[in-house]
Amino acid sequence: MGITGRKAILFVIVSLIVVAVILSIVYTQLYGSSATRLRAATTTSLYATGLLDYLSHHYEASHPNVVIDYIAVGSGEALERAARGDACIVLVHAPSLEKRYLEEGYISNHVIFAYNYFVILGPKDDPAGVRDASNAVEAFRKIYIAGEEGRALFVSRGDRSGTNVRELMIWNMTGLDPHGKDWYLETGQGMGETLVIADEKGAYTLSDIGTYLKYELEGRLHTLTVLYTNSTELINIYSAYTSTRCSSEEMGDGLQFIEWLAGSEAQSLIAEYGRGEYPHPLFYPAAGKIEYLQEAWRILANG
Amino acid sequence: MDSLPSIVARSIIISGSATLIATAWSIPLAYHASTHRRLTPLVYAFEALVGIPTVLVGLLLYALLSRQGPLGWLGLLYTPQAIVIGEALLITPLLVAVSYRVLSEKSRELWELAATLGATSSQAARLVLSESLPGLTSSVIMGFSRAIGELGVALIVGGNIAGLTRTMTTSIALYTSMGEYDKAITLGLILLAITVTFSILARAVRREWE
CATH class of the missing domain: 3.40.190.10 (Periplasmic binding protein-like II)
Structure with a gap:
């Protein structure tokens, strides 16, 4: 390559870097603050x-x-x-x-x-009978039985979030393991996305009350309703x-x-x-x- | 919450800077590779990396920039600069691969022709470069589109911090998780409009040249 070709390329590189530096300075001036x-x-x-x-x-x-x-x-x-x-x-x-x-x-x-509080949510017709449960562990056990009989689905966050950790703790207390069951769906997503999925599928799920109320108020949920909550266990x-x-x-x-x-x-x-x-x-x-x-x-x- | 115009402006500035930086090293590299045959394997390596997952780039960069990581002392994590670096790295394989194609095709077409017409090698190089400009421009536009549309790097090393590192894609993810689909879709459409506009502009520039 000749000298002028090299010079031209060098010039292009230098000018691009100069432009990038100027942009980042402008950016810091616009968005940076002393706090x-x-x-x-x-x-x-x-x-x-x-x-x-x-x-x-x-x-x-x-x-x-x-x-x-x-x-x-x-x-x-x-x-x-x-x-x-x-x-x-x-x-x-x-x-x-x-x-x-x-x-x-x-x-x-x-x-x-x-x-x-956490709330156990599910479809209004409640095929697993969670409404009649006397505690959260019994509610989960009812969902497990209904799931095994093909009458219910459960949607889990599956993401090691606080809600997911609590859900797994309740499953642990039932002595039953839902992992790998075809009625147990792990979304790996946030609470909001998981609520929408549970709602679409007519499934049960565990949610914090705050996210549920926000979604409910915005009219995103059509079939999900609070079936069980409790001021001490949940x-x-x-x-x-x-x-x-x-x-x-x-x-x-x-x-x-x-x-x-x-x-x-x-x-x-x-x-x-x-x-x-x-x-x-x-x-x-x-x-x-x-x-x-x-x-x-x-x-x-x-x- | 950030205002919409500032999120859009921030995204364009961040991805634009990333594209400029990536261009500054990719095109000279591609040119060098097109004139030196022994560098061809390097180009193949870049071609293989064109589809590198954005989350992988984000995670690797996070491991580097984290306070516990080797470059933690730079204090770059969760800053716009970190996103710029990540996106520049992300689009480098694409820029190198596409501009290499353009440059090697043009130099095959033109180099010998220019030489037989008595041009010096620097004149021939300049001819190849200027004839390649439209193709190079579209490779830069492609890089910009990939940078502005990516989520993994911006989310992981930027952290989606309001007023600092919140970009269009991280806002879309956030609005989706907040259940505010209308806002998420609006931003998605703006993003689409920006990338489409840039590619139309590139096409217009190209037509102007040809």
Whole structure:
């Protein structure tokens, strides 16, 4: 290749790189800000219901130097990302997984900040008779029997999310294993997608109440209805932790945020969230029930 | 929640930067390979990687950029720059493979002809390059379309953070998981409109040249 050909190519390369650098500078000018960013890995159910944006909107109003970046994934992935130090705080609802990460020293500063309930959903005509069950384990056993007889389907998240972990725990308590059965479908997707699939198929499923109410209100669900819920066995506890791999600066912001979550301002915000919009509260604040919730958390963590 | 125009603008800027960077190394590489036969196996390797799954690129890059990973000290994870790097890597095989095709075809057609007409090798090289421009442009547009339409890299190394790394595809995934299908479909259609517009533009440019 001749000198001029090389020069032309070099010129093209240099100009492309210059353009890319200029674009990225413009980008940082437009979108960057001086506030410190606090990364929070969180479960999809907290994020998709809008609760976290609502809380951080209020938090950032009184703490203008911090911007909270949410990374919404399943509880299993959220804990793993915090364990690697890629997120400084983690908001999850899977006590048995949380316990493992706590014991291995990846996360600390446990704060319970909210709770609600899981619900067993199914078609209105309830072919398995879940409505008559006296507890969640019996309800699952009825679904298993109906499934084996070809009268019912069950849709599972199958993604190691908090909801999936709880579902597997209930199956475990029945002493029956639905895996591999042709009536047991694992979606591997978020709660919302799983609800839609269960609804389309006229199947049973386990959901957190928040996602269900949101989908129900938006008219996405046609056959699914709440067949069983219970305030003790199906309690769903949301906890916040800091990662032990945070930098010291992040740790300060992270601790401040999770302490704020447990404080009176955030607790009353959680109590008010969705009032007037939904027929039932989406989340209940943990304040005033901490000891009860800690006990329930211990029981769930020990499976 | 981010506003729709800023999500669209962010996607175009991120994928556009990724395309420019990938172009800066892919086309010279393809040109070099078209003039040096011993580099042909490299091109075959790139051709084999054209369909590399976006989640795989995302996961590998995540392992590299994670705080525990070898490049963790750069602090790039969950930044727009991380998505730019990932998308640039993602579309490199496509850009190299397609531009190699164009360049080697044109140089086969034109090099000897130019030489017999008495052109110096640099004149011949310039002729090949300028005759290849329309084809190279379409390879760049293809790269851009793949970058802006991919989800795996943006979701895994970007984290879908509102106001920072939320792109059109990650918003579509989020809106879907929130049950807001109308918004998801609207964004999907905008994305489609952008890629179609770019390919029409490329075609127009091509026609202009030919």
